[in-house]
Amino acid sequence: MTDTRTIAMSTADRDRARDILAAVSGSYAAKVVGQEGLRRSLLIALITGGHVLLESVPGLAKTTAAQALSDAVQASFRRIQCTPDLLPSDIIGTQIFDYTNSSFETQLGPVHANFVLLDEINRSSAKTQSAMLEAMQEHQTTIGGQMYPLPKPFLVLATQNPIEQEGTYHLPEAQLDRFLLKEILDYPSFQEELTIIDRVDSGVYDEDPPAAATLDDVLFLQKLVGEVYLDPSIKNYIVSAVYVTRHANKYLTPELASAIEYGASPRASIAFARAARALALIEGRDHVIPDDVKTLRHVILRHRIILGFEAIAEDIRPETLIDAVFAAIPAP
Known part of the structure; x- marks a missing residue:
């Protein structure tokens, strides 16, 4: 079957996309040193609405990168530390009985955010991973039989440590396949590590950088990529x-x-x-x-x-x- 579609993107839209991406990349680079592959993968995930699996030893700026990208586009951000005793309700939310009016109230969990960092996802149990599978694939959660849509955009960044495997659960292939990309991070170069120390000393990581874009800009990019x-x-x-x-x-x-x-x-x-x-x-x-x-x-x-x-x-x-x-x- 032949694709007869012509190029539909206007010059104005392309220029706007370029300006948005340049601003977001600049804001991101102010906090994250090096890791060019990570920057590219996170931007691709942002534009496509896909999810990213990050694998590296601890301390290579995975959390910093996720937070920096979230701040750049004024998105809500939640970090979830996965542990073997983490329950699905700890992620998606639960119903709590309110004695004052004798009824159940729904409390949404931390997965209801634009950017969700699942730290060491392979430490969570299979049951908890299955709850995340619905959120990642369907962009919704189910609590007490009621479906709750996740915000737009919605992006999951999951990390796993390849070194320490004790107390971990193998990620099933069905869940691995839901990650658009898998990025493996390496140690910074000598010069990059010196730059990191200089930025820590200068207090860069204690400051909140100005927003580079908005969630509307992100939704614009997600629509434009189809063209x-x-x-x-x-x-x-x-x-x-x-x-x-x-x-x-x-x-x-x-x-x-x-x-x-x-x-x-x-x-x-x-x-x-x-x-x-x-x-x-x-x-x-x-x-x-x-x-x-x-x-x-x-x-x-x-x-x-x-x-x-x-x-x-x-x-x-x-x-x-x-x-x-x-x-x-x-x-x-």
Whole structure:
């Protein structure tokens, strides 16, 4: 089926989007040093309304980044520390009996915010994770049989610590697939760490920076991203890459092909299309190019490709397999 849609984005809308994104990026950079991949992923999530899974050791500015982005767009922000005894009602809310009027009153939980940081999500139980699944997928919660819509925009940033695994619960593949992107953070460079110390000494982190945009601006970006042109040849490129993950034995070497137990679902193709359009908008373009898809390959596929036992034992990284997948298909 041929995509006959023409480029519909006006120059005025593109300029407005550029100004909003530049202001938000500037406000964000005032608090967060380096971590360019994290900045890009958070902006993509902001534009698409997707969710992001962040993996790193403690102390790499995950909470600071989430708070900085929230402040930049004047959004409500809540941080939830996940623990094994955390209950679904602690997140979504509960009904409390009011003795004064002999009736139940609903108290909404912290998930009812524009930005929700789930710190160490893999420490919460499966039952609590299932409550978050409804919020992430349906953008609503159910309390006492009554549905409560979540605010717009709504964005979940979940973190997990790859080092300390005692007392953690494995995230099911169904929930991992709900995260648009998975970003893995690394330590700052030598110079970046010096800059961090200088900013702490100067009191930057004690100040509230002026807002760079509004929630209306965010909703404008979320609407505008649908007007970014995605050529049929790039759609074919996206689907081809995802297809190879499911039929790796036809395209990769036997060693690499055997490392993939299950390939990515169609949700990966949808994620590529959404995120590539957002990345094009961030770069000031009204159309997607093949490099947008290549740039996003790791953050979209690393949590959707399921490795076999031998691959895990041999420490074969998902990124190695993803690079092999993209090397096996021609770019348009």
